Amino acid sequence: MTRRTNVYRTLAPAVASLCATGVVAQTAIDRSVLPIAEPKRPKYSEVDARNVKSPALFEVKAPQAAPNVVIILLDDIGFGGPSTFGGPINMPALDRLAESGLRYNNFHTTALSSPTRAALKTGRNHHSVNMGFITEMATSLPGATGQVPSNAAPLAEVLRLNGYSTAAFGKWHETAAWETSIAGPFDRWPTRQGFDKFYGFLGGETNQWAPYLYDGTAQVELPNDPTYHFMSDMTDKAVAWIKHQKALAPDRPSFVYFAPGATHAPHHVPKEWIERWKGKFDQGWDKIREETLARQIQMGVVPPGTRLAPKPSALKDWDTLSADEKRLFAHQAEVFAAYAEYADHEIGRMLKAFEDVGQADNTMVVYIAGDNGTSGEGGQSGMFNEYTYFNGVQETVPDMLKKIDQWGGPETYPHMSAGWAVAFDSPFGWMKQVPSDFGGTRNGMVVSWPKRITTRNEVRTQFSHVIDVVPTVLEATGLPVPKSVNGVKQIPMEGTSFVYSFDAPKAKERHTTQYFEVAGNRAIYHDGWFARTIHRAPWEAKPRRALSDNSAWELYDVRTDFSLANDLAAKNPKKLAEMQKLYLKEAAKYSVLPMDDRLFERLNGETVGRPDIMRGRKSITLSEGMTGMMEGVFLNVKNRSSVITADVEVDASGGNGTVFAQGGRFGGWSLYVKDGVPAYDYNFLGMQHTSIKAPKKLAAGKSTLRFQFDYDGGGQGKGGQGALFVNGEKVAEGRIPATEAGLFSADETADVGVDLGTAVVESVGAEHKSRFTGRIPKLTIEVK
Numbered sequence: 001m002t003r004r005t006n007v008y009r010t011l012a013p014a015v016a017s018l019c020a021t022g023v024v025a026q027t028a029i030d031r032s033v034l035p036i037a038e039p040k041r042p043k044y045s046e047v048d049a050r051n052v053k054s055p056a057l058f059e060v061k062a063p064q065a066a067p068n069v070v071i072i073l074l075d076d077i078g079f080g081g082p083s084t085f086g087g088p089i090n091m092p093a094l095d096r097l098a099e100s101g102l103r104y105n106n107f108h109t110t111a112l113s114s115p116t117r118a119a120l121k122t123g124r125n126h127h128s129v130n131m132g133f134i135t136e137m138a139t140s141l142p143g144a145t146g147q148v149p150s151n152a153a154p155l156a157e158v159l160r161l162n163g164y165s166t167a168a169f170g171k172w173h174e175t176a177a178w179e180t181s182i183a184g185p186f187d188r189w190p191t192r193q194g195f196d197k198f199y200g201f202l203g204g205e206t207n208q209w210a211p212y213l214y215d216g217t218a219q220v221e222l223p224n225d226p227t228y229h230f231m232s233d234m235t236d237k238a239v240a241w242i243k244h245q246k247a248l249a250p251d252r253p254s255f256v257y258f259a260p261g262a263t264h265a266p267h268h269v270p271k272e273w274i275e276r277w278k279g280k281f282d283q284g285w286d287k288i289r290e291e292t293l294a295r296q297i298q299m300g301v302v303p304p305g306t307r308l309a310p311k312p313s314a315l316k317d318w319d320t321l322s323a324d325e326k327r328l329f330a331h332q333a334e335v336f337a338a339y340a341e342y343a344d345h346e347i348g349r350m351l352k353a354f355e356d357v358g359q360a361d362n363t364m365v366v367y368i369a370g371d372n373g374t375s376g377e378g379g380q381s382g383m384f385n386e387y388t389y390f391n392g393v394q395e396t397v398p399d400m401l402k403k404i405d406q407w408g409g410p411e412t413y414p415h416m417s418a419g420w421a422v423a424f425d426s427p428f429g430w431m432k433q434v435p436s437d438f439g440g441t442r443n444g445m446v447v448s449w450p451k452r453i454t455t456r457n458e459v460r461t462q463f464s465h466v467i468d469v470v471p472t473v474l475e476a477t478g479l480p481v482p483k484s485v486n487g488v489k490q491i492p493m494e495g496t497s498f499v500y501s502f503d504a505p506k507a508k509e510r511h512t513t514q515y516f517e518v519a520g521n522r523a524i525y526h527d528g529w530f531a532r533t534i535h536r537a538p539w540e541a542k543p544r545r546a547l548s549d550n551s552a553w554e555l556y557d558v559r560t561d562f563s564l565a566n567d568l569a570a571k572n573p574k575k576l577a578e579m580q581k582l583y584l585k586e587a588a589k590y591s592v593l594p595m596d597d598r599l600f601e602r603l604n605g606e607t608v609g610r611p612d613i614m615r616g617r618k619s620i621t622l623s624e625g626m627t628g629m630m631e632g633v634f635l636n637v638k639n640r641s642s643v644i645t646a647d648v649e650v651d652a653s654g655g656n657g658t659v660f661a662q663g664g665r666f667g668g669w670s671l672y673v674k675d676g677v678p679a680y681d682y683n684f685l686g687m688q689h690t691s692i693k694a695p696k697k698l699a700a701g702k703s704t705l706r707f708q709f710d711y712d713g714g715g716q717g718k719g720g721q722g723a724l725f726v727n728g729e730k731v732a733e734g735r736i737p738a739t740e741a742g743l744f745s746a747d748e749t750a751d752v753g754v755d756l757g758t759a760v761v762e763s764v765g766a767e768h769k770s771r772f773t774g775r776i777p778k779l780t781i782e783v784k
Helices: 003-021 092-100 113-122 155-160 230-248 271-275 285-299 323-356 397-401 418-423 466-477 573-589
Strands: 068-073 102-104 165-171 197-201 254-259 363-369 444-448 458-460 513-518 521-526 529-533 554-557 619-622 642-650 657-664 667-674 677-684 688-693 701-711 720-726 729-736 750-752 775-783
Touching (some): 068 466, 092 323, 092 444, 113 466, 155 466, 230 254, 271 323, 323 397, 513 573, 529 573, 657 775, 688 720
Parallel strands (some): 068 254, 068 363, 102 458, 165 197
Antiparallel strands (some): 363 444, 521 529, 529 554, 667 677
């Protein structure tokens, strides 16, 4: 076989795809091996360059007329939330795209953040790329390590190496938790995963009023602006990037991944947006479900005859609630809806940038309304501080009502009652973290590409999954699935392109089998049948049964039962057994086995064997300027005794500001100096502050501050005795009644000489205000 024949056979599928999508092939180059190889360098014997004709300049270009690609991924909003799919929340940008494109009502995610994002970007199942759970709760087991492998190159890298400009804005949540520090490695940071530009946050959530951000791999210093909100900030950055790229290289297509923190907790949104929703959820979640289903049927996004699936028995009927509960819960929904509407507004502003540069027609937009169903992690009543959930502390309705006027503002870090999760997942019965129900996995998706998709405002019903997006984009852009990327042979793409459905509403679905699994909640879809078991609800601390117990499996024929309301397990045990066998086959194939149903135990890396750059260490020595250390890369001081020792130098004032802080307004601890007086403060979940202060100011010059905490023991989250020393002399002591057992924060950091984000101690402040006025040559933290 000649080399030319070999190249032709390699390119034939891509050329056929180019023709099918209206994109014309540029040149016969081999795009199956990336980077595209440069041509052989010519050799010359001529002495004078004037006598030689230069060879053609080698430049990698995208296929001619290749579209811009925009993937938008909202967070924690389910199928029944957006107005585009019959929900009560106005989302005009999503509506406009649907009117010019296609609604997909049978599109599925994994039911959890990191798994969905890794699957979305690689076109492989989440266990195939080691993302069995969120990055912060990775384990040492294959399929769950939290480390996306190099043999599953992400879409951004494939597009970048094929001539696209690439940028990501917003939430990432795909970098292994122990790799999120200045020590790296940076292989799984966005700018090493194919994105030329990244502006956003690495973890699972952030305080929208005071986020911890990166621009590439550099920390971002927040502006001193009391009206700052990350949603508008990330949009500003995206609009600027799009316009800048198109001004300099208008013919180079762009790939934008736009992933707001909305509507994941904390539900933070400007007050003027909240006021628009006053009174609109007073009828309660049961009535909202009924109203939503009626609209869904009328709109044609749900088949006639669909019934509401029963909600979990643990969730109360609205009519049984007290007046206080109704007032609080209705306002929680108002804030959530405002947050979703605000995010959609900003998305519309980002998309307008393509209109402004005259390229909207040839921009393919994939807008996925949720990386999973709406979150039920708020439990029965919701919470003003979401970190109470991670620390096993139950908030009360009377306490939350005291914060109701501040709900959604900087003073709160709120989540809502799980009753709303079911309502915003209508017509389904479950929610986020439950991949064994469509309430956890079925998310509304809209695809718009005016130049290519000629049908308008239609619904597509074929089964599709988040792993189908990459092969769809590659087919649409006229690019082959690469066999090798950066010298690494690639594992097969596991998704199926749904380009076939663009012009064919009745086309037979091509993605016919799909497993689902998160922490033991599991299911299998095959040819219109769905078998599942509910292993644990999001608010349940322990699983309902052993992983080997198959007694609670259910069976549904989704061809006639859109919402999973009619369990056929008892009527068709043979089919159920067949589906259970198929699940195990798929689970073994895609590294789902062995399953792991541990939850909060995973927060402690030592328990689950997760890599930890602090493993085996009992101390860490720091100095001024060392900031931005996230909890996953820092010494774990929880549930044990500890000592912090700081050498400081101050002037005659005694100094002022933060010496060291970990956490923030909603939980953490700080050693600081206020008006010359050294002190220690333990902030228990924003509910209780314990301050231990010296009686007098520091003397000018050098001093050594030491705070010793002796933990009571006897379990997690217990209290202990604290003592503050100055130059070896005990100057103050006190009792800390309780400590945080599980997590201080998802995005607040450990910092020397400043308190980034929000303030552990409000009187000291955060960011610019909290900077220590003296010097800190050395600071040591020890644990016992």
